[in-house]
Amino acid sequence: MPLTGGLSAEEIACIESWIAGLPEGGGGGGGTGGAGGGTDAGSDAPTCETCGGASCVDLAADVSNCGACGNVCGTGEVCNAGACAATCGMLEACGGGCVDTQTDPANCGACGNTCAAGQTCAGGACTCASGSVSFAADVQPIFTTSCASAGCHKGANAQEDLDLSAGNAYAALVDVPASQCNDGRKRVLPGDPAQSYLIDKMMNVDICSGTKMPKLGLLPSAQISTVANWICAGAPNN
Known part of the structure; x- marks a missing residue:
């Protein structure tokens, strides 16, 4: 694989970085779908009916x-x-x-008004969840493990000129226009995860072009919530 030619060193490094970031126990034996595969019973498996x-x-x-x-x-x-x-x-x-439209995040204040990731519904309005998230200690490690590798979002040739490596990610994200969109969206709009293109890319929704991020697999919901909570809190450089 692939059928013809071979992957570049940068592409191989990108895939290796993604594999290294996978949660332990997330496959192998086939989960609940049997020995041959099926439903993934990894750490991010649904806990709902x-x-x-x-x-x-x-x-x-x-x-x-x-x-x-x-x-x-x-x-x-x-x-x-x-x-x-x-x-x-x-x-x-x-x-x-x-x-209860006063507390339901899927119908906050009115039917169909869904709060963004990182927000809760209180008094019929979507608000930021409580708690503090550190960019350096909580958010950057997610980028380093899943995104900032050769051939992906690192270095002078980073995809979409988006370098998510330590020391570069913050300036490349916060209040920076999303180059894939022409609707004025920012990669990260402080205080508003619903209008931050980074969250759209992570959740694979309302994408202007390209693919979800990371390209292979999906980030665990807990990691997406961590990034969303950081944005919701104003995206501080802390």
């Missing part, structure tokens, strides 16, 4: 899985606290489920 699908299911508010997988509420009914009911009472009906 999926009812056989790819996404988490809220049994307390899912009209198609109300209280239990496959329990579909009748026509005109809603799922209220895991039970099919005629109304939501004091809660608001969103997509057939009953939610």
